[in-house]
Amino acid sequence: MENFAATAHRMEKATQELPDRHTVELGLKRALTSPEFEGAGRLREFLSYVVEETLEGRGNDIRGKRIAEDVYDLAGISTRDSTGVVRVDASRLRRRLDVYYAGTGSREPLRIYIDKGGYAPRFEAHRALEQTPNPEPRLRPEGEPRSKGVTLPYWVLLLLIAAAIGGGLLSLRPSHPPVEVEMPELPDLASIKEREVLFEQSTATLKARNAAAEARTMMFPATEPWRVRAAQVLYDGAITLDPSYFGGYAGGAQAAAMIAGVSPPGPERDAMLDKGRSLAAKAIELAPTEAWSQSALAFLKLVEREFDEANRLSLRAIELDPDDLQALEMDAIIALFSGDFERAAKNAAPEKHINRNGSRFPWRNALGNAHYHLGNYELSIRYLKEAAALGEPVSEINSSHLIAALQASGKTELAASMVQGFNDTWPESRVHLLLQQIFQDPADAKNVIAMMKAAGWSSASAGSGAASHE
Structure with a gap:
């Protein structure tokens, strides 16, 4: 239920004197036809609706449910689901307006705001950004020694x-x-026993797992391909040492996807995507219930811009192993680039990761x-x-x-x-x-x-x- 302060604030906004209607409509039209709103049909409809309702004197009555029914034709859908869609789009609309007024609309005389906590627009005079001319470059006179400034x-x-x-x-x-920590994070007893058994049965298998584990800590920043390629060498080595171990394939798929993700369109990107698909498929074949297998495929889908599938697989990985912190932070990255910033912040929260070595x-x-x-x-x-x-x-x-x-x-x-x-x-x-x-x-x-x-x-x-x- 809306509290008194929120109600008073909303009523105050609704009773504020509106700018000239013609000025608002011209500003709205320029925003809707700008490059920043290109391809954003639903957000354009959202913005048009709330502005027009306000100009008609109905700004005080704008609610998430009304927007869901009038703009998105979601009548009959549960109020919780329909208003959830509206809240997400309102957040996206606020960000898009910020981009527009920092770019194409930087010289608009009037700015449209959609304040958090509501959907009725607010109009304010917008001081155009003044362009500061670049100073004329100073030419070094012939014979003058170059500056010996230090570049840090x-x-x-x-x-x-x-x-x-x-x-x-x-x-x-x-x-x-x-966070009180008595000692650094150590492998649990089960993990130690598992390694002892592996050492006794197959040194190659233990070395493969060690190589993959080491490579997993070398993957970032992903924008440094040389670092990711070094990790990829270790993953390839893990596969050679033990072709039955899924981790070499899962990690190799992630590495290939990372290289593809920062590569421009072309043969190298295509080759890395093909390699990633092959390795991810093998990881799923060997260990479909391992979080790492699902997380690796999720990241590949992210790079391929299949965002819905990437999020589905990433959330599945967390369900399979909520304690896999690398799958958790990978989900934070996938959520970040998918625009689910609250989920990204939640899964990257310090209390989840602070004790990691x-x-x-x-x-x-x-x-x-x-x-x-x-x-x-x-x-x-x-x-x-x-x-x-x-x-x-x-x-x-x-x-x-x-x-x-x-x-x-x-x-x-x-x-x-x-x-x-x-x-x-x-x-x-x-x-x-x-x-x-x-x-x-x-x-x-x-x-x-x-x-x-x-x-x-x-x-x-x-x-x-x-x-x-x-």
């Missing part, structure tokens, strides 16, 4: 920036409640990226900073989200400094293409790119030649 390695720059943000990474307080796990980065898309910018910055400080994977994807979070939270100078470090590390980055290739909803990719551009990042090919999945 990216990881050093990242630490310095993060220290400026939070008063020093080494003094960071954990972003989660303290090693520093090559991506769960903190997945958590930070998810919080960015949820609008929790300070949490996003905190987790991405922690990941870098603890030696966890640093990639173009994670760094672009950190820049976006800094920019969105108003830390514009730090965001601009971070852009310089980004450019030094990845001078020919095509992160805008990569983001559009991996996110199910192009608006999620454009959101990050828009914030990066606002912080000063640019690419010669940005906005052109990008693969479109609208």
